[in-house]
Amino acid sequence: MNKREFLKDAILFFPAAATLQALAPAAEGKAEPAKTPADYDATKHWYGMGIDVDKCIGCNRCVEACKAENDVPDEPFFFRTWIERYQIHENGETRVECISTRAALPEQAPPEDPTVVRTFFVPKLCNQCAHPPCVQVCPVGATFQTQDGVVLVDEKRCIGCRYCIQACPYGARYLNPRTKTADKCTFCYHRVTEGLLPACVEVCPTEARIFGDLKGKADRLVRFHRVNQISVLKPDLNTEPKVLYAQLDGEVR
Amino acid sequence: MKLPEQVTRLGIVIAAIVAVVLLLRLVILPETLFSARPHQAAAVEREMAKPLRHAGVAVCRECHAEQFELKYGGKHRNIGCENCHGPAASHAADENAAKPPLPREREACLACHGYDSSRPNGFPQVDPLEHRPRKKCVSCHDPHDPVPPKAPTECTGCHGRIERTKAMSTHALLPCASCHAVDERHMTEPRLALPTKPDSREVCGRCHVPGATDPAASKVTVDLTAHGGTYVCWECHYAHLPEGRK
Numbered sequence: 001m002n003k004r005e006f007l008k009d010a011i012l013f014f015p016a017a018a019t020l021q022a023l024a025p026a027a028e029g030k031a032e033p034a035k036t037p038a039d040y041d042a043t044k045h046w047y048g049m050g051i052d053v054d055k056c057i058g059c060n061r062c063v064e065a066c067k068a069e070n071d072v073p074d075e076p077f078f079f080r081t082w083i084e085r086y087q088i089h090e091n092g093e094t095r096v097e098c099i100s101t102r103a104a105l106p107e108q109a110p111p112e113d114p115t116v117v118r119t120f121f122v123p124k125l126c127n128q129c130a131h132p133p134c135v136q137v138c139p140v141g142a143t144f145q146t147q148d149g150v151v152l153v154d155e156k157r158c159i160g161c162r163y164c165i166q167a168c169p170y171g172a173r174y175l176n177p178r179t180k181t182a183d184k185c186t187f188c189y190h191r192v193t194e195g196l197l198p199a200c201v202e203v204c205p206t207e208a209r210i211f212g213d214l215k216g217k218a219d220r221l222v223r224f225h226r227v228n229q230i231s232v233l234k235p236d237l238n239t240e241p242k243v244l245y246a247q248l249d250g251e252v253r
Numbered sequence: 254m255k256l257p258e259q260v261t262r263l264g265i266v267i268a269a270i271v272a273v274v275l276l277l278r279l280v281i282l283p284e285t286l287f288s289a290r291p292h293q294a295a296a297v298e299r300e301m302a303k304p305l306r307h308a309g310v311a312v313c314r315e316c317h318a319e320q321f322e323l324k325y326g327g328k329h330r331n332i333g334c335e336n337c338h339g340p341a342a343s344h345a346a347d348e349n350a351a352k353p354p355l356p357r358e359r360e361a362c363l364a365c366h367g368y369d370s371s372r373p374n375g376f377p378q379v380d381p382l383e384h385r386p387r388k389k390c391v392s393c394h395d396p397h398d399p400v401p402p403k404a405p406t407e408c409t410g411c412h413g414r415i416e417r418t419k420a421m422s423t424h425a426l427l428p429c430a431s432c433h434a435v436d437e438r439h440m441t442e443p444r445l446a447l448p449t450k451p452d453s454r455e456v457c458g459r460c461h462v463p464g465a466t467d468p469a470a471s472k473v474t475v476d477l478t479a480h481g482g483t484y485v486c487w488e489c490h491y492a493h494l495p496e497g498r499k
Contacts, residue, residue, distance in 0.1 A: 042297075057372045059365040061336050068340045069306045085371050112370055112417075119371040141289035146297055154296035157289075190303040199307045203336040205329075205365055206376075 040193050042147035046215040047187055048242035049201070050224040051123055053249070055208035058083050058121035062200035062209065063100045069188060069199035076101040078174050080185040081125035081200055086252060088118045094251045122252050123209065125200070126151065126172035126185035127233060127241030134164035134173065134184075143182065149214075149242060150189055155181050169234050170241075187211070214242065307335050308345040316348070320397055327398035337361060337396065362390040370414070375443075380413070404440040411443070415493050422494045423471075432456060432492065450487065457486040 001009075066072060066081050082100040089095070099121070132151045135143050142157035143164055153164075158181035165173045165182060176183040188198035192211070196202070201211040212221025221244075228246035234253070245252075256264075285291045313334040314321040324330060335341055338353040359381065368378040385393075393402050408429045409416040419425060429435070429448075438446035451457065454477050459467045463474045475481075481489065 054373055057365055057376055058369060061364070065307060065335070065340065070303075087371070112414075116370070120373070121371050141292070144289065144293045144296075146293075152293075152296060152300055154292055155299075156296070157292050186300060189297075189300045191305060191307075193301050194305075196305070196307075196309050199340075202307050202309055202333045205332040205336050207331050 042193075044215060045148035045213045046242075047128070047149050047192060048212060048214045048221055048244060049125070049128075049187070049198075050210035050212065050221050050228075050230075050244045050246065052208050052210070052224075052228070052246045053120060053122055053252075054247040055206040056083070056121040056123055057206055057208075058085065058099055059205060060100055061203045061205065062123060065199040065203040066185075069191075070186070072183070073177055078176070078183075080172075080183070081123060084122045084124055086118075086120055086122060086249065087113070087116045088249070088251050089113075090115045090117055096253075118249065118251075120249065122245075122248075123200075124170065124172070124233075125243060126168075126187075127170050127239065127243045128185075128187060130240035130242060131238060133167045133169065133237075133239060137163045137167040139163065146189075150187050150192075151184070152186055152189065153182050153184060155179055158182055169237055169239065305342045306340040308340075308342040310334055312345045313341065323395075324397040327400070329397065329399060357389055357391050359390055362394075362396070366390075368413075377411070406440070408435075419493045422496065424492065424495060451485065454481075454486055457492075461486075 060083060062081055063079060063083065066079075067074065070080060072078055072080055079100060082098055085097045085099050087095040087097075128149060128151055130149065132143075132145060135145055135151060138144075139161060140157055140159055142154045142159070143151060144154070145151050160175060160180045160182065162175060162182070165175060168184075173182050173184045175181070188196075188200075191198055197211050201209045210220055210224050212219040212224070214221060214225075216222060224246065225244060230244045230246060231248040232241040232244060234241075283291075310321070310333050317334070321334075324332070324334075335353075337356055341351075341353045343351045344353050363379075363381050366378055368380045372378060390396075394400070405411060412429075419427075432451050433448040435448040436446040439448055458477050459465060460471045461473060461475055462477055465471075465474070486492070
């Protein structure tokens with residue numbers, strides 16, 4: 001083989017090999033159907049959660065269930081969902097305390113403070129905003145909204161830059177120390193796509209949490225939306241949260 | 254018209270460059286370089302493939318129908334089994350692999366039923382140090398169908414917070430029944446027979462008008478015709494702590 005023939009063959013060989021290589025996985029993919037359940041159509045759902053603040057007893061079961069279901073680190077400062085205790089005093093001062101960080105139950109009931117006018121628990125979680133600020137700021141497109149309205153984080157693409165943690169107005173994200181990526185509530189996506197309830201809703205003893213599909217006509221959440229006075233957190237930010245609160249006190253931020 | 258040769262050659266070269274670029278863009282380079290969509294689809298698939306830890310009430314019911322029926326007839330009807338027994342998907346997959354715990358210690362019940370002022374009104378709560386501190390809850394209450402062993406006879410059994418407030422006020426010595434009429438049924442079905450509240454100003458007037466005949470008549474008197482318009486007294490004054498409101 002002389003030089004001229006070699007160059008001719010080489011020019012033909014490299015693009016042909018690359019083309020074949022690119023075509024091979026595509027052909028394989030066609031032969032083997034995707035792993036997603038065929039009967040699940042994400043475009044037919046628009047998930048949301050209703051929270052009846054009047055019913056929450058602050059038992060923390062949802063927090064424990066969430067940690068067990070989603071492998072959230074055990075340390076008491078990593079949460080996908082958490083409970084806040086609000087105490088509104090006579091002088092208008094509002095005190096907020098996260099009760100999910102405590103290690104054990106208090107021995108005795110906490111002492112009564114006579115200056116407290118109102119006090120209640122508020123469960124918090126990712127609001128699964130329809131216009132999520134965290135998605136806008138992600139520099140690598142690792143966090144995104146699915147067609148059924150859930151905001152997810154792609155663990156393989158996230159670079160752990162923490163922009164989304166800063167951007168979330170609800171403080172719903174944290175950096176998972178194990179994967180070194182941002183982590184947040186997924187509405188238990190692996191459960192709801194199978195028709196199950198999220199773990200926190202499954203264990204809530206007083207039905208303070210209601211999970212549903214805002215596209216479903218006769219859905220529980222749609223009814224919850226209709227019969228209750230609904231508020232969302234920080235409505236002025238136009239994030240359009242899909243976590244709907246009923247009987248929410250005006251002091252809750 | 255025949256094109257000059259150099260134009261044809263140039264055209265061939267340009268066509269070849271265009272073809273190579275199109276080949277690169279459409280076939281050789283993967284779509285993941287240009288769009289986040291394939292990454293996201295893969296991430297959704299990974300998310301959906303994550304393992305379940307909680308089986309759900311419906312699965313528990315398949316084997317434990319008896320406990321489910323008992324629970325469903327009682328006050329705990331809406332509580333999922335895994336609330337107390339912990340995540341049980343592994344037990345549902347293989348019943349011998351992992352037995353869910355049977356919580357029998359007091360803390361398991363007190364997580365919900367220990368007194369906490371932030372809990373909603375009317376939710377059944379006990380003060381852990383006052384309510385049989387050494388006994389296990391399950392020795393008197395069946396957790397699947399919890400009812401008090403006997404109906405409370407004193408108002409303070411449930412309304413301890415109001416009683417404690419009242420004890421600090423000038424109304425400390427007034428029994429609850431002096432203002433509220435309480436139906437017998439309220440002791441067993443509290444929500445179905447609510448106690449009354451005073452519906453007229455005369456109830457407070459028994460003690461609080463000048464020259465009242467009641468032996469416990471108060472020194473704080475007020476002319477009912479001139480004071481407060483048509484409101485019932487408790488709409489402005491909190492009768493359990495009358496001096497506590499500004």
